[in-house]
Amino acid sequence: MPAINFFQEDVSFKLTDKLKLKKWITEAIMAEGYKLQELNYIFCSDQYLLQMNQQYLDHDTLTDxxxxxxxxxxxxxxxxxxxxxxxxxxxxxxxxxxxxxxLQRVVIHGALHLVGYADKKPADKKLMTEKEDFYLNKVTF
Incomplete structure (x- = not known):
């Protein structure tokens, strides 16, 4: 199985069903015509992500x-x-x-960004939401 890793930074959080989550993410990526090599999910606090948003994207807002x-x-x-x-x-x-x-919605949202879906324009956001819903309907856990 391709490498999907889960980490925590600045939060106490225990992820359950890791193997099922990895399989679901991998299947979604493959269904979109991509091959997964390595994907790291880092679960963190608002403050941690705000600092990243400021440093790397020059945005001064909270985000998920x-x-x-x-x-x-x-x-x-x-x-x-x-x-x-x-x-x-x-x-x-x-x-x-x-x-x-x-959590599942946001996890698949990130994977969908990596396979090329955007969400800045209304039409893109609509398609992204449709894709999220499509893959959420496939979740069996």
């Missing part, structure tokens, strides 16, 4: 996710995805979904 595409070969995925657990939990409450469901 930042995705870095480190791929050097077309069609092959190498990336780092930073996710704020605090944003996930707050958004789960805001959108009235379970914490795990919101």
């Amino acid at each position: 996710i930042i995705t870095f595409d480190n791929s050097e070969t077309p069609g092959k995925i190498v990336g780092d995805i930073f996710i704020s657990i605090e944003r996930i939990w707050e958004n789960a409450e805001k959108f009235k979904v379970s914490k795990m469901r919101e």
